[in-house]
Amino acid sequence: MTNNTLHLKYDVFVSFRGEDIRQGFLSHLVKVFSRKQINAFVDDKLKRGDDISHSLVQAIEGSFISLIIFSENYASSCWCLKELEKIIERKENYGQIVIPVFYGVDPTNVRHQKKSYENAFAELERKYNLSEVQIWRRALKISANSSGITSSSFKNEADLLEEITKVVLMSLSKNPVNSKGxxxxxxxxxxxxxxxxxxxxxxxxxxxxxxxxxxxxxxxxxxxxxxxxxxxxxxxxxxxxxxxxxxxxxxxxxxxxxxxxxxxxxxxxxxxxxxxxxxxxxxxxxxxxxxxxxxxxxxxxxxxxxxxxxxxxxxxxxxxxxxxxxxxxxxxxxxVGVLNSNKALELFNLNAFERNNQLEMEDYCELSKRFVHYASGIPLVLKILGHLLRGKDKQVWESMLDKLKREPIKKVYHVMRLSYDDLDRLEQKIFLDIACFFNGLNLKVDYMKLLLKDCESDNSVAVGLERLTDRALVTISKDNVVSMHDIIQEIGREIVRQESSKDPGSCSRLYDPDDICDVLQNDKGTEAVRSISVDLLAIRNLRLSPHVFAKMSKLKFLDFHGKYDSRDIPDFSNLLPQGLQYLPTDLRYVQWMHYPLDSLPDKFSAENLVILDLSFSRVVKLWCGVQNMASLKEVKLSRSELLRELPDFSEATNLEVLDLSFCRKLTSVHPSIFSVNKLQKLDLFLCGRLTEFTSNAPLSSLRYLNLGLCHSLRKLSVKAENITELNLAALRIDACPSTFGCQTKLEILNLEFSEIEDIHSRINNLTRIRHLNLRYCMNLRTLPELPSSVEIQLAEGCSLLETILFPLTAAEQLKENKKSVEFWNCMNLSEVSLRYIRLNAQINLMRSVHQHAPEHDIDDYKHNFASYQALYVYPGSSVPEWIEFKTTKNHMIINLSTARVDDPLLGIIFCFILGSGYNKCDQIELGITTVNDIEKEGVRIYMTRPYFAAYMDHVCMIYDQPSSRYLTSLAKTQTRFKINVTARSRDGPEFDALVVAFPISSEAGEEA
CATH class of the missing domain: 3.40.50.300 (P-loop containing nucleotide triphosphate hydrolases)
Structure with a gap:
C-alpha cells in the first residue's frame, strides 16, 4: 500500500445491488461486521440517477478493502458499475484489496458477462457510450479474476457470512500500522x-x-x-x-x-x-x-x-x-517513550504537508527539524504543530519559531495556546466550552449543535466541531460522541483561568471547586459566567442565597453532579435554606442531582433548555402552567421519589427521552406526553402509584417503554407501533392491552410476575420478537403459538400453565431459532403439551447442532467457549425415545464403532434428568470427563435454574458447542470412550443426575 492509505477511514467498502440483497443478506452482513468491530461503509440509501456521489467516491478512496457482492442484477445498475470502475482504479493505482463475493451467480458468468450479465450489458450498450461500457466489462473481468468467495460452496448463509468475515479479518491483519497514520x-x-x-x-x-x-x-x-x-x-x-x-x-x-x-x-x-x-x-x-x-x-x-x-x-x-x-x-x-527523531519527523510531516508533496517536504526540511526538536518526540505536540502549520508559508513558520523561543518549552501549554490562537471566535468558544464543561458528558454532535449555537446556525457549530477535529483538538467517535484529550482539556482550562485569575466571578467558565465555592457563597457571580461544573461534595457545606444566580444572567450550562451509593448519600437538603428565586433564562443544560427544593423557581423559563436532569431530587412538581420547551431533548427525573405530577409537555415538540423511573409517588402521566411526536424512550419503572396509562394518540417514535413494577397500574392501552422493547413486569393486569399485536417491530417483551391470564393469539403478529419473559405469570393457563423469531422463551414458575401450542409441522418448526426454552416448575402442563415440547426440543436442538457444527477440525475447544447454543427444560423424568445412549449412573460408555467413515459425527446433545431433591441454587455445573488409558480431561457446562426449589423432576436437554467439540474431537481418534458426569450447584455439594447423550451424525441430522 502507498502513502495514499495513510488517512483511511473505513476497513471495508461494500459494493452491492440493493434490490437483490438489501433486506436480507446485507442486513446480516452489517450485523456481523459490527459485532466483529469491522468498520464498514454500506450505503443504504436508494440510488437514483447515473452518477455516483462524491461521498461514495471518498468512501471508496478511504477504505482498505472493497468487498464486491456480485448478485443477479448487479450489472443492470450503472451506479454499481461506476462504483466498480472506481474500485478497480484504486486497486491498480494504490493496491486496494478487492474481495469479490459471487452471491447466487456463477463467477464465469460474471467474468465473461453471460446470462443475466449478458442481458444487462446488451441494454447498457443501447444507453451508454461503447467505450464506457468496455471499461465496465474490463472492470468486471479483473474483479471476477480475483480470488473470491462463491455462495454455492456453502450450505447456508451463516457459513457464508463466517467465511466472508474470516477473509476480511485476515486481509485487515495485513494492514500495516503506519498505513493508518x-x-x-x-x-x-x-x-x-x-x-x-x-x-x-x-x-x-x-x-x-x-x-x-x-x-x-x-x-x-x-x-x-x-x-x-x-x-x-x-x-x-x-x-x-x-x-x-x-x-x-x-x-x-x-x-x-x-x-x-x-x-x-x-x-x-x-x-x-x-x-x-x-x-x-x-x-x-x-x-x-x-x-x-x-x-x-x-x-x-x-x-x-x-x-x-x-x-x-x-x-x-x-x-x-x-x-x-x-x-x-x-x-x-x-x-511508552517519546519518538526518535526520524519517526518524529515522519509524524510531523504527515500532519504538516499534503500527501506525496515530496518537494515541499524537502524545501521545509530544516524548518521541520527545528519544530520536531521543539516537540521533543511527543506525538500529540507533533500532530498539533503539524496541523497548525499546514498550508502556511515559510515566513509564518519562522515567526512561529520565534514565538516559541519566547515561551518556555517545559509546558505543552504553549503549543496548545498557539493552536487555540489560530481558531476563529466561534471555534475558540466551542473549544473552551468542551474543555471546561462538556468533555466527559458523552454527548453526540446533534446535541452539541443545539447546546452550543447562539445566533449561529446548527451548521456553523458543526463546521466548528469539524475544524477542531481536523486540528486534533477534539475527537468525534464512530457513534458521533464528542470528546477531548486530557492534556488539551487542561490547556483550555488554563486559558480560561488566566483570563480572570484574580476575580473568579468574572471568569467565563467555572470548573475549579475552590473558585466555585467562592463565587456561590459570596454572590460574586457576574454576567460573564457561561458555565459551572462541580461535584456536589465540594459545595455540600455551603448555604446559598435565593438569588445566588441573579447576577449570572448569561449562564448557559449548569452541572451539579454526583452519584452515590444509596446507603451513603450525603445530605444536600440545606444547600438552599431559603429557597431559590431565580435561574437564568439562557440555561440550555441543567444537571442538578439531589436538587433540594420541591420545584424550580416560579419564574423559571425552559425556553432554551435542551437537557434537564434532576435525578435523585426532592422535586414534587417541576413548574406550573405550560412552558415553551421547543428545544428540550431530554428530561431525567429518575429517583425523584417525592414527584407527584408532571407539567404539561405539549410544547416539548422535540422531546426524545423522558426518564421517570423510581418516582414512587407519581400517580399519573400528563396526557400531553402522548402528543410528543418525537419521544423515543419513556421509563416509568417502579412508579408504584401510577394507576393508568392509556391514550388513543399514537406514539409513533417510541422505541422503549418501561412500566415494570408499576404495581398500581390497572388500565393500559397505548399505540406504539414502532416500539422495540416493552417491560410490563409485575403488572396487575389480567390480559394483554387491546393494542397488543400491533407492535410489529417489538423485539423484547417482559411480562414476568404479572397477573396476566391469557396471551392473545395476536402475538403471532410480532414477527421480530426475540425475547419473551413470562416467568412467574401464576395465572397464565394457555400459551399460543409464538412467532418463529423467538429465541428466548422463559416460563419458569407458571404453575397453572396447562396448554402450549407449537407450529403443527416440522417444516414450520425448522424456521425457528430457539436458544433457550425453560418451563421450570410448570407443574400443570398437559401430556399433549409435554409431547409437543419434546418434539420441538428435538427439532430445534438438532437444527442447532447442524447450524453450529464446524466445517473444519477444531482442536482448541478450550479457547472457543461460548454460552450454550440451545437449552430446553420441562417437567418430567422420562428420557425421550430418540436419545441413543442412556444410563442411570454418573458415567456411560459411548461406542461409535458402527459409524461409517462417510458419516461424520457433527455433535452431541446432552440430556440430564434433575430430581426435585436437591437444594436451592441458581446455577448448575455439569462436569464432563472422559477417561482413557492415557489421560483424563474434562469440560464444564453451566446452566441457570430458578433459585426457588424445584418441586418435581425436570428434563434438561442442552447442546453446548464447546463440550460437543471436545467429545467430537476425541471421536476422530477413538470409537469407544467413557464419560463421567458430576452435577453440582455453584456453591453446593454434588448431587445425582441421570445423564443421557445423543451423538448426531450428518445422516442423523438429515433423517431428523
Whole structure:
C-alpha cells in the first residue's frame, strides 16, 4: 500500500445491488461486521440517477478493502458499475484489496458477462457510450479474476457470512500500522501483542504507562482494534477516572458488562452481578481496555471483576502514573517513550504537508527539524504543530519559531495556546466550552449543535466541531460522541483561568471547586459566567442565597453532579435554606442531582433548555402552567421519589427521552406526553402509584417503554407501533392491552410476575420478537403459538400453565431459532403439551447442532467457549425415545464403532434428568470427563435454574458447542470412550443426575 492509505477511514467498502440483497443478506452482513468491530461503509440509501456521489467516491478512496457482492442484477445498475470502475482504479493505482463475493451467480458468468450479465450489458450498450461500457466489462473481468468467495460452496448463509468475515479479518491483519497514520508505535504494538499471548492460568493484566500525550490511548486503541476479533467479547472504556468520578463504579461496570454481552445489563450493587450474567461472563474470553486510570484505589475497585472472567481473558490499563500499576501488581508494564527523531519527523510531516508533496517536504526540511526538536518526540505536540502549520508559508513558520523561543518549552501549554490562537471566535468558544464543561458528558454532535449555537446556525457549530477535529483538538467517535484529550482539556482550562485569575466571578467558565465555592457563597457571580461544573461534595457545606444566580444572567450550562451509593448519600437538603428565586433564562443544560427544593423557581423559563436532569431530587412538581420547551431533548427525573405530577409537555415538540423511573409517588402521566411526536424512550419503572396509562394518540417514535413494577397500574392501552422493547413486569393486569399485536417491530417483551391470564393469539403478529419473559405469570393457563423469531422463551414458575401450542409441522418448526426454552416448575402442563415440547426440543436442538457444527477440525475447544447454543427444560423424568445412549449412573460408555467413515459425527446433545431433591441454587455445573488409558480431561457446562426449589423432576436437554467439540474431537481418534458426569450447584455439594447423550451424525441430522 502507498502513502495514499495513510488517512483511511473505513476497513471495508461494500459494493452491492440493493434490490437483490438489501433486506436480507446485507442486513446480516452489517450485523456481523459490527459485532466483529469491522468498520464498514454500506450505503443504504436508494440510488437514483447515473452518477455516483462524491461521498461514495471518498468512501471508496478511504477504505482498505472493497468487498464486491456480485448478485443477479448487479450489472443492470450503472451506479454499481461506476462504483466498480472506481474500485478497480484504486486497486491498480494504490493496491486496494478487492474481495469479490459471487452471491447466487456463477463467477464465469460474471467474468465473461453471460446470462443475466449478458442481458444487462446488451441494454447498457443501447444507453451508454461503447467505450464506457468496455471499461465496465474490463472492470468486471479483473474483479471476477480475483480470488473470491462463491455462495454455492456453502450450505447456508451463516457459513457464508463466517467465511466472508474470516477473509476480511485476515486481509485487515495485513494492514500495516503506519498505513493508518500511526507512526512509531510498531514496536510497542509488537511487544504488547507478545504480552497478550503469554500463557497464563489466570486473567493477565497489562499496564501501559507514560506521560500525557505520549500515545498510550492510541496504542491501546490499536491493540484493541487488531485483537478484538480473537475474543468472545471486548470493551474499550475511555476516561475511566472521569467516569468513576462522574457516574460511579456501578454505572461503569454496567457499561462494561452491557458492552461485553451486547445487551442492557443492570446491577443491584457495584459488586454483585446476577447469577445469569455472571455465568455467561465466566464462559467468555474477553479483551478489556481501561483507559486513563489515575488513582490506585480506582484500579483496586475495578479489579474485583477479575474473578468473573475466563482465565484466557486479558485486561489492558493505561495510566500516566506508573505507581498505579505497581501498587496493583499488574502482570506486565509497558512504558511508552517519546519518538526518535526520524519517526518524529515522519509524524510531523504527515500532519504538516499534503500527501506525496515530496518537494515541499524537502524545501521545509530544516524548518521541520527545528519544530520536531521543539516537540521533543511527543506525538500529540507533533500532530498539533503539524496541523497548525499546514498550508502556511515559510515566513509564518519562522515567526512561529520565534514565538516559541519566547515561551518556555517545559509546558505543552504553549503549543496548545498557539493552536487555540489560530481558531476563529466561534471555534475558540466551542473549544473552551468542551474543555471546561462538556468533555466527559458523552454527548453526540446533534446535541452539541443545539447546546452550543447562539445566533449561529446548527451548521456553523458543526463546521466548528469539524475544524477542531481536523486540528486534533477534539475527537468525534464512530457513534458521533464528542470528546477531548486530557492534556488539551487542561490547556483550555488554563486559558480560561488566566483570563480572570484574580476575580473568579468574572471568569467565563467555572470548573475549579475552590473558585466555585467562592463565587456561590459570596454572590460574586457576574454576567460573564457561561458555565459551572462541580461535584456536589465540594459545595455540600455551603448555604446559598435565593438569588445566588441573579447576577449570572448569561449562564448557559449548569452541572451539579454526583452519584452515590444509596446507603451513603450525603445530605444536600440545606444547600438552599431559603429557597431559590431565580435561574437564568439562557440555561440550555441543567444537571442538578439531589436538587433540594420541591420545584424550580416560579419564574423559571425552559425556553432554551435542551437537557434537564434532576435525578435523585426532592422535586414534587417541576413548574406550573405550560412552558415553551421547543428545544428540550431530554428530561431525567429518575429517583425523584417525592414527584407527584408532571407539567404539561405539549410544547416539548422535540422531546426524545423522558426518564421517570423510581418516582414512587407519581400517580399519573400528563396526557400531553402522548402528543410528543418525537419521544423515543419513556421509563416509568417502579412508579408504584401510577394507576393508568392509556391514550388513543399514537406514539409513533417510541422505541422503549418501561412500566415494570408499576404495581398500581390497572388500565393500559397505548399505540406504539414502532416500539422495540416493552417491560410490563409485575403488572396487575389480567390480559394483554387491546393494542397488543400491533407492535410489529417489538423485539423484547417482559411480562414476568404479572397477573396476566391469557396471551392473545395476536402475538403471532410480532414477527421480530426475540425475547419473551413470562416467568412467574401464576395465572397464565394457555400459551399460543409464538412467532418463529423467538429465541428466548422463559416460563419458569407458571404453575397453572396447562396448554402450549407449537407450529403443527416440522417444516414450520425448522424456521425457528430457539436458544433457550425453560418451563421450570410448570407443574400443570398437559401430556399433549409435554409431547409437543419434546418434539420441538428435538427439532430445534438438532437444527442447532447442524447450524453450529464446524466445517473444519477444531482442536482448541478450550479457547472457543461460548454460552450454550440451545437449552430446553420441562417437567418430567422420562428420557425421550430418540436419545441413543442412556444410563442411570454418573458415567456411560459411548461406542461409535458402527459409524461409517462417510458419516461424520457433527455433535452431541446432552440430556440430564434433575430430581426435585436437591437444594436451592441458581446455577448448575455439569462436569464432563472422559477417561482413557492415557489421560483424563474434562469440560464444564453451566446452566441457570430458578433459585426457588424445584418441586418435581425436570428434563434438561442442552447442546453446548464447546463440550460437543471436545467429545467430537476425541471421536476422530477413538470409537469407544467413557464419560463421567458430576452435577453440582455453584456453591453446593454434588448431587445425582441421570445423564443421557445423543451423538448426531450428518445422516442423523438429515433423517431428523
Amino acid at each position: 500511526l507512526i512509531g508505535i510498531d514496536k510497542s504494538i509488537a511487544h504488547l501483542e507478545s504480552l497478550l499471548r503469554k500463557e497464563s492460568k489466570k486473567v493477565r493484566v497489562i499496564g501501559i504507562c507514560g506521560m500525557g500525550g505520549i500515545g498510550k490511548t492510541t496504542i491501546a486503541e490499536e491493540i484493541f482494534s487488531q485483537n478484538r476479533s480473537e475474543y468472545d467479547g471486548g470493551c474499550f472504556l475511555p476516561k475511566v477516572s472521569d467516569e468513576l468520578t462522574r457516574n460511579g463504579l456501578k454505572s461503569l461496570k454496567e457499561n462494561l458488562f452491557s458492552t461485553l454481552l451486547v445487551e442492557d445489563v443492570k446491577m443491584d450493587t457495584p459488586n454483585r452481578l446476577s447469577s445469569d450474567i455472571e455465568r455467561r461472563i465466566s464462559r467468555m474470553k474477553v479483551l478489556i481496555v481501561l483507559d486513563d486510570v489515575k488513582d490506585t484505589d480506582q484500579l483496586e475497585m475495578l479489579f474485583g471483576t477479575l474473578d468473573w472472567f475466563r482465565s484466557d481473558s486479558r485486561i489492558i490499563v493505561t495510566t500516566r502514573d506508573k505507581q498505579v500499576l505497581i501498587a496493583n501488581e499488574v502482570d506486565d508494564i509497558h512504558e
